[in-house]
Amino acid sequence: MNILSNTLLFKRITVLISIVIVSLILWNTYTFFQKFKQAERVKMEILAAAQKEIATNTDLNASVSLPLKVIENNSTVPMILVDDKGIVLNIQNLDSIKSLNPEYLENQLAIMKIENEPIEISYDGKNKQYIYYKDSDLLNKLTYYPLALLLILVLFIAVIYLFYSSNKAAETNKLWTGMAKETAHQIGTPLSSLLGWIAILKMEKVDETYIEEIEKDVHRLNTIANRFSKIGSVPELKKENIVDITKQAFDYLESRSSKQISFSFSSSDTEIYTKINTELFGWVIENLIKNAIDAMLGKGELNLKIESDAKKVKITISDTGKGMPKKLFKQIFKPGFTTKKRGWGLGLSLSKRIVEDYHKGKIFVKKSELEKGTTFEILLDKI
Incomplete structure (x- = not known):
């Protein structure tokens, strides 16, 4: 009973520790995801500021290399720049061939509107442009990380379950095999005695019909003993x-x-x-x-x-x-x-x-x- 209790306790502790570890990893992943998402938002806001600086710069001698470098440096976040009438002005990190299809751009724009709030670029409070963007591939892959982790946990628990189940089945088979062989051994002692009593009955000239029936049952007991002795071994x-x-x-x-x-x-x-x-x-x-x-x-x-x-x-x-x-x-x-x-x-x-x-x-x-x-x-x- 103590072994059984210890086994159950160990199973419960193992499962509890697994759940705690996975919960911590999931929470850490969620926190990291939110921070990464916020970092991409800041990155797009900086890009919007660079876009505005280029558009409002009237000094022909002024350098715009830094704003251009900021815009060109965006190689991960897909974005679409539109004016206040919805006309597409610029795209980044989208399939260049598919982007020639207006329907493709409309679908991508719809996805971006769902995923993130647009960033507004206002020029003197009159002309306005909007940057729509969606999560980068790295961020999208990160969203599947918790699912992969849960799958690993399920597989881990399944392996533990199969391990203990197979051990339990092996222990049960071993127990029944031991009981069967011990039963065969215990039956052997009275069988030997019965054979002796049959010999005595024959010497006393008891009715042969009775002796034959007793011999049948003794043979039957011997067959049962042999059956039990074969359990656990290949016959x-x-x-x-x-x-x-x-x-x-x-x-x-x-x-x-x-x-x-x-x-x-x-x-x-x-x-x-x-x-x-x-x-x-x-x-x-x-x-x-x-x-x-x-x-x-x-x-x-x-x-x-x-x-x-x-x-x-x-x-x-x-x-x-x-x-x-x-x-x-x-x-x-x-x-x-x-x-x-x-x-x-x-x-x-x-x-x-x-x-x-x-x-x-x-x-x-x-x-x-x-x-x-x-x-x-x-x-x-x-x-």
């Missing part, structure tokens, strides 16, 4: 007749289920071969059959059908149980998800992992209707 796949393997799991559960359930098994062929791990695949079939039995509340019809073509083996398991809505078709395979009052919601998630991760096949809900039943389908590669 060995062998060429097997999937009809026999499936029929064994089917028969075992049929013999131990309610007689009010009608079991039906069919196969297109008596021998269909594919590469599987018999113990793990038998576990999948049992999980699906048990879920079907639970969904029918001990009464109904259960049908298992095996079909094949040149490339694939298809196994369908149908029941006449309570069914499920379509929105649950994928959720039921998530670890921990269950519709039962009792249960950990691991059966179908383990089945999915065994079929898709270990056997490279597919398992999914083919169809389901409320109060009518559900059909699961498994697809495997055929040999």
